[in-house]
Amino acid sequence: MEKSIDDTRRFASMVSTKQGWELNPDAEFTESLLEGLTVNWNRYGYFLCPCRDSEGSREADSSVICPCAFAKPDVAEHGHCYCALYLKTGFTASGGVPGGIPDRRFS
Numbered sequence: 548m549e550k551s552i553d554d555t556r557r558f559a560s561m562v563s564t565k566q567g568w569e570l571n572p573d574a575e576f577t578e579s580l581l582e583g584l585t586v587n588w589n590r591y592g593y594f595l596c597p598c599r600d601s602e603g604s605r606e607a608d609s610s611v612i613c614p615c616a617f618a619k620p621d622v623a624e625h626g627h628c629y630c631a632l633y634l635k636t637g638f639t640a641s642g643g644v645p646g647g648i649p650d651r652r653f654s
């Protein structure tokens with residue numbers, strides 16, 4: 548079933564609450580990631596990470612279905628996930644600025 552951006556927003560809020568993270572407070576940036584997730588859901592049938600390419604199947608993409616397998620270690624180490632959709636609570640409030648981090652997917 549097709550998802551709307553509001554469905555995806557609810558999903559992302561639920562994930563961040565459950566994990567004890569927060570969504571990136573940059574509303575425009577976050578909106579573009581939520582849009583990417585929505586497009587991916589409606590294209591592939593799962594929330595493929597909006598910052599990564601599909602490898603062709605759900606199985607091949609399983610590690611990068613949001614929230615991806617690398618989000619926890621990335622938030623713990625860098626303060627945010629690879630896309631910077633999810634941040635460690637207080638990351639920006641304490642002066643953190645999300646930046647490019649290495650992708651653990653193929654490492």
Ligand code: SF4
Binds near residue numbers: 597
């Ligand atoms: S990096 Fe991981 S947690 Fe962050 S948006 Fe992409 S799939 Fe989701």
